[in-house]
Amino acid sequence: MPAPRRIRLGVSMIGMGYHLAAWRHPESSAGGNMELQHAVRVTQAAERGLLDMAFLADGVGIRFNDVPKGALSHTCKNVQFEPLTLLSALAMVTNHVGLVATASTTYNEPYHIARKFASLDHISGGRAGWNVVTSATDMEAQNFGLVGAPPKTGRYDRAAEFVEVVKGLWNSWEDDAFVRDKAQGINYDPDKLHILDHEGAHFRVMGPLNVARTPQGRPIIVQAGASDQGRELAAATADVIYAASQTLEDARAYYDDVKRRMAAYGREPDQLKIMPGIMAVPGATRQEAQDKYEVLQQRVEPIVGLAALANYLGDLSAYDLDGPLPEPDPADRRDHSRGQIFLDIARRGNLSIRQLYLSIAGGNGHRLVIGTPSDIVDAMQDWFEGGGADGFNLLPTWLPGGLEDVVETVIPEMQRRGLYRTAYEGKTLRENLGLAWPEHPATAAKRAAIADAVGHAAE
Amino acid sequence: MPAPRRIRLGVSMIGMGYHLAAWRHPESSAGGNMELQHAVRVTQAAERGLLDMAFLADGVGIRFNDVPKGALSHTCKNVQFEPLTLLSALAMVTNHVGLVATASTTYNEPYHIARKFASLDHISGGRAGWNVVTSATDMEAQNFGLVGAPPKTGRYDRAAEFVEVVKGLWNSWEDDAFVRDKAQGINYDPDKLHILDHEGAHFRVMGPLNVARTPQGRPIIVQAGASDQGRELAAATADVIYAASQTLEDARAYYDDVKRRMAAYGREPDQLKIMPGIMAVPGATRQEAQDKYEVLQQRVEPIVGLAALANYLGDLSAYDLDGPLPEPDPADRRDHSRGQIFLDIARRGNLSIRQLYLSIAGGNGHRLVIGTPSDIVDAMQDWFEGGGADGFNLLPTWLPGGLEDVVETVIPEMQRRGLYRTAYEGKTLRENLGLAWPEHPATAAKRAAIADAVGHAAE
Numbered sequence: 001m002p003a004p005r006r007i008r009l010g011v012s013m014i015g016m017g018y019h020l021a022a023w024r025h026p027e028s029s030a031g032g033n034m035e036l037q038h039a040v041r042v043t044q045a046a047e048r049g050l051l052d053m054a055f056l057a058d059g060v061g062i063r064f065n066d067v068p069k070g071a072l073s074h075t076c077k078n079v080q081f082e083p084l085t086l087l088s089a090l091a092m093v094t095n096h097v098g099l100v101a102t103a104s105t106t107y108n109e110p111y112h113i114a115r116k117f118a119s120l121d122h123i124s125g126g127r128a129g130w131n132v133v134t135s136a137t138d139m140e141a142q143n144f145g146l147v148g149a150p151p152k153t154g155r156y157d158r159a160a161e162f163v164e165v166v167k168g169l170w171n172s173w174e175d176d177a178f179v180r181d182k183a184q185g186i187n188y189d190p191d192k193l194h195i196l197d198h199e200g201a202h203f204r205v206m207g208p209l210n211v212a213r214t215p216q217g218r219p220i221i222v223q224a225g226a227s228d229q230g231r232e233l234a235a236a237t238a239d240v241i242y243a244a245s246q247t248l249e250d251a252r253a254y255y256d257d258v259k260r261r262m263a264a265y266g267r268e269p270d271q272l273k274i275m276p277g278i279m280a281v282p283g284a285t286r287q288e289a290q291d292k293y294e295v296l297q298q299r300v301e302p303i304v305g306l307a308a309l310a311n312y313l314g315d316l317s318a319y320d321l322d323g324p325l326p327e328p329d330p331a332d333r334r335d336h337s338r339g340q341i342f343l344d345i346a347r348r349g350n351l352s353i354r355q356l357y358l359s360i361a362g363g364n365g366h367r368l369v370i371g372t373p374s375d376i377v378d379a380m381q382d383w384f385e386g387g388g389a390d391g392f393n394l395l396p397t398w399l400p401g402g403l404e405d406v407v408e409t410v411i412p413e414m415q416r417r418g419l420y421r422t423a424y425e426g427k428t429l430r431e432n433l434g435l436a437w438p439e440h441p442a443t444a445a446k447r448a449a450i451a452d453a454v455g456h457a458a459e
Numbered sequence: 460m461p462a463p464r465r466i467r468l469g470v471s472m473i474g475m476g477y478h479l480a481a482w483r484h485p486e487s488s489a490g491g492n493m494e495l496q497h498a499v500r501v502t503q504a505a506e507r508g509l510l511d512m513a514f515l516a517d518g519v520g521i522r523f524n525d526v527p528k529g530a531l532s533h534t535c536k537n538v539q540f541e542p543l544t545l546l547s548a549l550a551m552v553t554n555h556v557g558l559v560a561t562a563s564t565t566y567n568e569p570y571h572i573a574r575k576f577a578s579l580d581h582i583s584g585g586r587a588g589w590n591v592v593t594s595a596t597d598m599e600a601q602n603f604g605l606v607g608a609p610p611k612t613g614r615y616d617r618a619a620e621f622v623e624v625v626k627g628l629w630n631s632w633e634d635d636a637f638v639r640d641k642a643q644g645i646n647y648d649p650d651k652l653h654i655l656d657h658e659g660a661h662f663r664v665m666g667p668l669n670v671a672r673t674p675q676g677r678p679i680i681v682q683a684g685a686s687d688q689g690r691e692l693a694a695a696t697a698d699v700i701y702a703a704s705q706t707l708e709d710a711r712a713y714y715d716d717v718k719r720r721m722a723a724y725g726r727e728p729d730q731l732k733i734m735p736g737i738m739a740v741p742g743a744t745r746q747e748a749q750d751k752y753e754v755l756q757q758r759v760e761p762i763v764g765l766a767a768l769a770n771y772l773g774d775l776s777a778y779d780l781d782g783p784l785p786e787p788d789p790a791d792r793r794d795h796s797r798g799q800i801f802l803d804i805a806r807r808g809n810l811s812i813r814q815l816y817l818s819i820a821g822g823n824g825h826r827l828v829i830g831t832p833s834d835i836v837d838a839m840q841d842w843f844e845g846g847g848a849d850g851f852n853l854l855p856t857w858l859p860g861g862l863e864d865v866v867e868t869v870i871p872e873m874q875r876r877g878l879y880r881t882a883y884e885g886k887t888l889r890e891n892l893g894l895a896w897p898e899h900p901a902t903a904a905k906r907a908a909i910a911d912a913v914g915h916a917a918e
Binding site: 021023024025026028030031034036059060061062064070072073074075076078079080081082084085086088089091092093107108109111112115116118119120122123139142143144145146173178180181182185186187188189190193195203204205206207208210211212299301304 | 482483484485487489490493495518519520521523529531532533534535537538539540541543544545547548550551552566567568570571574575577578579581582598601602603604605632637639640641644645646647648649652654662663664665666667669670671758760763
């Protein structure tokens with residue numbers, strides 16, 4: 001009997017939380033985005049909740065040219081730990097939860113990325129994941145010698161080759177390459193060392209990697225592709241997708257589309273877990289939940305709300321906050337898919353500018369569910385059983401409280417319904433996610449040759 | 460009364476130890492180069508010994524085109540943790556010892572390096588150090604799109620600008636930039652955010668860094684420059700130098716030269732600590748120490764010894780091992796300074812090829828001292844008081860045993876003589892090394908303006 005299909009959960013642990021006013025929450029540690037103990041507490045809460053993984057979003061720059069001018073200093077989106085160093089530290093104070101870091105394929109070299117994630121996988125005993133991003137902003141480009149971000153097509157071409165090279169480097173050594181025979185002085189079997197010698201349009205990388213094959217075979221690959229190119233890259237290479245949808249209909253359309261694309265790459269649909277973001281705000285009653293949320297909503301200053309819209313819809317500060325959203329200039333919608341979600345929200349609710357920014361202040365276009373634990377599990381179950389999700393990426397309003405609320409009240413309700421694990425199933429993130437072991441190509445070839453020989457002998 | 464001048468100690472914790480046969484030591488864990496607990500044990504031993512810092516050498520590649528062919532599989536110089544991820548993990552199981560990682564200026568971007576070391580400095584509470592290297596080997600170049608390493612002059616030009624950019628990024632925020640006033644919604648003071656906007660021959664980097672100024676003001680900068688260019692870069696920018704000398708005469712010449720060069724950069728000589736490498740092998744008697752060393756010497760296979768020479772003197776495998784060293788082809792002496800040390804050793808002792816590789820099998824050209832704890836402290840004191848060293852970088856024969864021997868027997872003797880601390884003086888690596896706080900330029904300017912105003916008022 002196969003194990004019952006269960007909801008996967010991750011958590012976004014960036015900064016002080018996902019809500020625009022998270023850092024202003026009365027109970028928050030306002031400097032938590034640079035406090036190690038804050039990150040320790042968040043990750044340990046995730047592990048107490050038996051979450052699959054804790055995830056660090058990241059960008060390689062700060063929007064210091066903020067729109068409207070001065071907005072940045074009203075947020076805590078300025079400083080944070082670098083993800084790979086932080087997750088390596090957090091690996092030492094946790095035992096089960098997966099550790100997923102974002103790294104850009106546009107401003108990195110495959111050798112470094114392959115190495116750092118392989119190293120994290122060894123340090124954590126098989127809990128590393130890489131969230132592959134292509135870095136769309138100009139402010140990031142300007143930290144790496146460019147004036148603006150390269151065009152999207154070029155970024156995605158590079159990303160596809162980048163991931164291929166990294167995967168190749170992760171197979172530099174077979175799993176059992178190291179014999180370490182002290183008496184004979186033989187450290188490894190030279191036949192089990194593989195030189196990549198990659199030459200492509202974007203990269204020339206010889207290899208081999210100077211890190212052994214990792215406890216998971218290779219780290220988990222995560223993506224958040226929403227555009228056509230993003231979906232295609234995810235279908236080809238991702239183990240997990242962080243998605244963003246507002247309705248089950250949209251979520252299902254996305255889910256079906258990406259899973260259908262996988263066939264072209266010879267992949268089974270269940271080898272990719274699609275996890276839409278969800279901001280879940282639980283309370284003992286619906287009113288209590290709503291009141292909790294209002295604590296943060298009341299702390300969203302107009303300049304901060306306008307800045308959140310400006311990234312996708314341009315600068316709206318010249319318009320009446322309580323008037324309608326003007327028709328956006330297409331040139332301003334750099335991240336088209338998120339901008340489109342914002343527009344849909346505004347039109348669906350006929351929202352003013354103020355109402356729009358308040359409605360995305362929490363989830364930034366992701367789904368928002370405020371209610372009792374039962375309400376929240378209903379909402380998750382609906383999408384999970386309705387073909388819209390394999391699990392969810394929790395976006396806590398603020399940290400650690402917003403996550404601790406979910407762990408203490410929502411997880412038990414999921415467990416009561418048999419929708420969620422009661423203990424970690426495996427030792428690695430891969431095992432917990434129910435993803436197949438990635439056999440080394442050379443091992444697979446040897447196994448096939450032996451099977452072939454046995455087959456011939458039996459003839 | 461100023462604090463007495465004390466010997467600084469670091470330790471090279473690479474792989475299984477510094478001796479060519481370290482991994483074959485009967486008591487070693489042969490797979491320790493990829494075992495987290497091995498690294499934990501080594502770092503904790505360093506901290507028990509009150510060492511200033513533990514240091515991870517690094518290269519971004521493996522010499523798989525080994526000379527003589529097949530040598531590599533007889534060594535453990537193949538896989539290891541990536542330094543920044545490993546040291547971030549080790550920060551969680553130590554409290555005082557400095558954590559120094561190697562990173563290349565030739566195959567990295569300043570923004571990433573500034574960020575990762577700043578992050579490690581925050582994670583460790585002010586214990587991060589960056590060993591700046593320019594990566595001389597072709598096998599590294601081939602992992603980054605090149606056929607061979609760029610010429611040395613170009614690498615050092617780039618390195619100088621790279622360090623300048625990194626230091627600039629580390630000053631993106633003043634120490635007290637973050638006011639984090641939750642009630643007013645003011646997270647930071649915009650006047651204390653500084654945009655680097657660097658444009659130079661090698662780099663264009665806007666900044667600001669998305670990590671706060673660090674507990675040490677900035678991480679410690681380490682170098683190992685032996686050549687003229689390396690010495691100049693170190694004199695301009697380094698806080699610590701790992702040097703290599705065989706005799707006090709050579710050590711003193713190097714020490715005097717580098718400290719003299721500092722004046723041109725407006726730096727005081729005591730703001731740079733010069734720490735020659737030393738392989739110290741203590742025993743209760745001299746014979747016991749020698750016997751300990753022989754355990755490893757007997758395990759040096761000729762192919763491994765020849766490979767160690769080949770890096771600097773070319774392939775000698777066609778010659779009689781027990782015959783004299785042939786005159787080297789200058790083209791083979793890529794790392795001229797180390798090759799020269801090897802030649803000096805051979806000539807001084809009139810050594811055969813076998814004798815030469817055995818004589819460098821331990822320290823690889825660094826100083827080797829085998830004897831009682833008292834002998835070893837004599838040797839250190841001689842150089843420390845004789846103007847050749849501010850301290851030493853310990854190169855343990857094997858790990859953790861070779862280090863634990865020193866911690867348990869040599870350190871107490873140093874303490875008895877008043878040459879070494881009996882407790883950590885400060886909380887940060889900078890404080891323990893006795894290095895000055897690097898005041899933020901804007902803070903310094905404000906202080907100067909205030910002093911000036913006070914001066915005028917008093918007139």
